[in-house]
Amino acid sequence: MTPEDFERLQALLASRAGYRLSRERMQLAEHRLGPVARREGYHNVEAMLASLWSRPVASLGWGVIEALLNGETWFRRDRATFEVLERELLPALTAARGGPVRIWSAGAGSGQEAYSLAIAALEAGARVEVLATDLSRQAIEKALSGLYSSFEIQRGLSARTMLRWFEQVDDQWRALPELRAAITFKRANLLDEPRDEGRFDIIFCRHVLGDMTPERRPRLLDGLERRLVDDGCLFLGMDERPDGDSIAFRPVAGRRGLYVKSPSAYRRAA
Amino acid sequence: MSPVDPKTCLIVDDSRIIRKVARRILEDLAFEVQEAADGAEALEVCVGAMPDVVLLDWQMPIMDGMTFLGRLRALPDGRDPKVLFCSVETRADRIAEALSAGADEYVMKPFDGDILQSKLAEVGAIQSPS
Numbered sequence: 216m217t218p219e220d221f222e223r224l225q226a227l228l229a230s231r232a233g234y235r236l237s238r239e240r241m242q243l244a245e246h247r248l249g250p251v252a253r254r255e256g257y258h259n260v261e262a263m264l265a266s267l268w269s270r271p272v273a274s275l276g277w278g279v280i281e282a283l284l285n286g287e288t289w290f291r292r293d294r295a296t297f298e299v300l301e302r303e304l305l306p307a308l309t310a311a312r313g314g315p316v317r318i319w320s321a322g323a324g325s326g327q328e329a330y331s332l333a334i335a336a337l338e339a340g341a342r343v344e345v346l347a348t349d350l351s352r353q354a355i356e357k358a359l360s361g362l363y364s365s366f367e368i369q370r371g372l373s374a375r376t377m378l379r380w381f382e383q384v385d386d387q388w389r390a391l392p393e394l395r396a397a398i399t400f401k402r403a404n405l406l407d408e409p410r411d412e413g414r415f416d417i418i419f420c421r422h423v424l425g426d427m428t429p430e431r432r433p434r435l436l437d438g439l440e441r442r443l444v445d446d447g448c449l450f451l452g453m454d455e456r457p458d459g460d461s462i463a464f465r466p467v468a469g470r471r472g473l474y475v476k477s478p479s480a481y482r483r484a485a
Numbered sequence: 486m487s488p489v490d491p492k493t494c495l496i497v498d499d500s501r502i503i504r505k506v507a508r509r510i511l512e513d514l515a516f517e518v519q520e521a522a523d524g525a526e527a528l529e530v531c532v533g534a535m536p537d538v539v540l541l542d543w544q545m546p547i548m549d550g551m552t553f554l555g556r557l558r559a560l561p562d563g564r565d566p567k568v569l570f571c572s573v574e575t576r577a578d579r580i581a582e583a584l585s586a587g588a589d590e591y592v593m594k595p596f597d598g599d600i601l602q603s604k605l606a607e608v609g610a611i612q613s614p615s
Binding site for chain 2: 289294366369
């Protein structure tokens with residue numbers, strides 16, 4: 216891959232996904248694109264990119280983008296976050312709402328976060344509706360299948376939880392139907408305008424903001440804000456925060472990564 | 486015991502390679518590590534000084550993991566260590582059997598540092614990884 220190829224990849228990722236492909240990821244990019252080139256019938260990565268630059272095909276473009284996103288995730292990532300959800304938010308929201316608590320796993324990757332949320336809720340006896348979306352079609356297909364290798368299933372899940380909520384299928388583990396039924400999986404771009412009126416009580420959007428270009432971050436945050444009810448909760452990664460002096464989200468003291476949406480009326484007055 | 490004393494972990498496995506791999510991971514997590522090649526050897530170590538954590542293989546010569554676990558739990562203070570079974574046995578019913586025999590966690594081989602770290606956090610032997 217030439218430096219020019221990499222610069223064009225950076226531009227492609229930034230414009231379509233708002234993703235910041237840093238220069239030190241050049242080797243990793245080359246490594247990840249190898250299988251894409253083979254799958255698409257190209258001799259090598261250079262040939263595939265040459266073709267993409269000369270005659271952009273949407274499906275190939277997205278295949279390339281998906282391969283370069285940072286899809287790493289695991290069960291109950293940032294354990295403290297799940298403890299806040301289980302001990303504080305789910306009991307309070309269940310009592311207050313009288314209906315199912317609506318949670319959005321935004322940037323769900325291969326689904327471990329969404330399954331962790333659903334398990335937490337089911338074990339707490341709380342009714343939830345979980346929507347899980349990701350930009351990567353491959354990741355969402357895996358999430359929907361609910362199938363995980365023994366490496367994946369063991370990362371973050373206790374053996375008891377694994378046995379309770381997953382069944383063994385050959386050398387893999389598949390989420391039980393009652394668990395899968397709690398979650399809707401969809402491919403979606405967080406930069407797109409929300410197309411429906413769905414509003415959520417809680418949004419998990421962790422380890423997405425940190426990988427975004429500064430120009431695209433306001434658009435992501437705006438989309439999250441519009442999908443969250445007033446006083447709704449937004450979980451970011453432990454080390455992530457909304458930009459600048461955002462008055463849309465207030466940090467919660469002592470709960471790293473947790474933000475509460477300011478009521479709309481208050482924001483208009485301010 | 487002062488709060489700066491490192492936690493101790495006993496690795497029980499008849500494979501020298503597995504012991505070596507596990508030792509490296511555990512030492513990176515600031516554990517003080519001891520090794521035993523079978524259940525009988527491990528029991529001797531535990532009688533001398535009870536470790537905080539035992540990483541326990543199932544199939545071993547002389548005394549297997551299941552027998553060791555039963556004997557350990559019968560010792561004075563033998564319920565104190567957190568026991569993580571660590572075996573190539575990956576069938577759900579066998580995992581359930583190990584848990585009901587008194588293991589605190591179960592690790593399917595092969596494993597890596599991320600998995601071991603998350604299992605140790607699960608039993609409260611280390612702070613959770615973020």
